[in-house]
Structures are given as C-alpha cells and as structure tokens.
Amino acid sequence: MTVTCEDVSMVYRPSGRGQAIQALDHITLTVREHEFVAIVGPSGCGKSTLLKLISGFERPTAGKISVNGEVVTGPGADRAMVFQHPALYPWLTVAENVAFGLKLKGVSRRDINRRVDYFLERIGLLAFREARPYELSGGMQQRVAIARALIVEPSIVLMDEPFGALDAQTRGSMQDFLLELWNDMKAAVVFVTHDVTEAILLGDRIVVMDPHPGTIRHQEMISLDRPRQTSIEFSDTFASVRRHMAELSSWSTTGKSAS
Ligand SMILES: Nc1ncnc2c1ncn2[C@@H]1O[C@H](COP(=O)(O)OP(=O)(O)OP(=O)(O)O)[C@@H](O)[C@H]1O
Ligand SMILES: [Mg+2]
Numbered sequence: 001m002t003v004t005c006e007d008v009s010m011v012y013r014p015s016g017r018g019q020a021i022q023a024l025d026h027i028t029l030t031v032r033e034h035e036f037v038a039i040v041g042p043s044g045c046g047k048s049t050l051l052k053l054i055s056g057f058e059r060p061t062a063g064k065i066s067v068n069g070e071v072v073t074g075p076g077a078d079r080a081m082v083f084q085h086p087a088l089y090p091w092l093t094v095a096e097n098v099a100f101g102l103k104l105k106g107v108s109r110r111d112i113n114r115r116v117d118y119f120l121e122r123i124g125l126l127a128f129r130e131a132r133p134y135e136l137s138g139g140m141q142q143r144v145a146i147a148r149a150l151i152v153e154p155s156i157v158l159m160d161e162p163f164g165a166l167d168a169q170t171r172g173s174m175q176d177f178l179l180e181l182w183n184d185m186k187a188a189v190v191f192v193t194h195d196v197t198e199a200i201l202l203g204d205r206i207v208v209m210d211p212h213p214g215t216i217r218h219q220e221m222i223s224l225d226r227p228r229q230t231s232i233e234f235s236d237t238f239a240s241v242r243r244h245m246a247e248l249s250s251w252s253t254t255g256k257s258a259s
Pocket of ligand 2: 047160
C-alpha cells in the first residue's frame, strides 16, 4: 500500500473578508509500504494540513492524493489518524474505546474481545479494561488512542504530534512502544513532529518542510539500524545524524535555512 501526493496545493479561504492562505504549495511525496516517514517543520508550514488531506478529511485545491493508485475522496478505514490529544470517548470504557472501529466493521463479539485483549495486553493496560478515560494518565490515554487506531489494521497511520503533550520520560517510553508495535505491523506511518531528535529516532525518512507557503525543503533517508530503541540517542552515530539534521532543518525568522 503506497500513498502518493502529486503536486498537491491547498488554499484555505476563510469566510468573511479574511485573506486566502496558501497552506501547501506543490507538494510531491510518496510513502512506501511499511515505511516510517517523519515530517518536521516550523509551526504553520502545513504539516497538519497534509495529514488532513491524506486522511481525506479535507480535499486539496490542486493536485492529487492516492492510496494504492486510488484517488482519495474522503476518509476510509485504510487510514487511521492519531492526534496530539487522544480524543477518546469519555462515556466508554477503555475496552469499548479500543473496540470502537471493529464494532463499526461488524466484527463478531468473540473476535472483538480477543483482539481488544491482545491490544490491551500489548499496551500494558489489561488491568484498566473497564476503566474510563478520565481515570488514566495522559500517556495511558494516548496508548489507548494508538491501540484504537491500530486494531482495525489500517494500511497507513497518520500521527499528528502524538507525543507532543507528554513529559520527556513518558514520551521516551511511548516512542519505544510505537517502534515495537510498528515492527510487528504492516502499516506505513506518517508522523508529524516539531522534534528533530524524535524524527531521527523513529523515521526511515525525514521530510523537512518550510512555511509560507508550505513546501518540502529537503528529504533525508535515516539509515540507522533497526530495530531501534530510545537508547540509541546516546550513540555517536545518532549524534552525528542529529548534527547533520540540525543544519538541514534550522529555521531562521524568515523561515528559510540559516545557511
Ligand atoms: N481550517 C483552516 N482554515 C483556514 N486556515 C487554516 C486552516 N487550517 C490551517 N490553516 C492555515 O494553514 C496554514 C498551515 O496550518 P497547519 O495547521 O497545517 O500547520 P502546522 O504545520 O500543522 O502547524 P503547527 O506545527 O502549529 O501544528 C496556517 O497558516 C494555518 O493558519
Ligand atoms: Mg499541526
């Protein structure tokens, strides 16, 4: 399953007398099967817009987005989205939240229970099966949101700064958790982050964007060995990749490369 964005532009036209905003300008990008693509760029460069277009929640003003050759015309079960704030249903239990997509698909109750328990075990929350979201910490809630997205076996998982609101320690364990899960699944991931270190740790490829209008400045393959764990951040190889990426992804006040 591949995702292609061909010459994609997006102009928002606010209602009233506001000026049109060109959020994305001629974006061309391919995400291959089981590839982990990390997108970095300053605020307002169109990262969330690009995810919304791939998810089908918004339509581009020009260009074409396709998943496995089929043009995206709206949301579909093949694409799952995870947001910065885990939008769980507060009135449902943890198990019911995770089961939500499977129920919509009409999966039998027995299969749902089996798969929900497998995922709850994987995310370490089996004991919280019957708890409500408000009883969980932010990191626990985000694990539930990730399980809810992955349980339907999407071909592509779109993640918009999913760990951005977590403290450093929880964030590290969530990164390890995501790498472990991704290792066992076939899905491709498009992961938006402000944090270049996080992008290097997770990504097979990093896409660096520029703002006003949103364009792709650079793409870099990250050839660090897999499987990876957050502990590699202390290695010399990682440090040299980080130095290199810091140069490639520095933003001056004009939004262009500092060099
Ligand atoms: N629904 C909308 N209506 C009008 N303008 C919008 C809308 N969504 C985004 N924009 C504009 O498009 C541009 C890109 O926004 P977007 O949210 O995609 O950026 P981003 O890279 O995700 O930023 P951040 O890192 O702050 O999340 C911004 O100038 C923003 O104001
Ligand atoms: Mg955003």
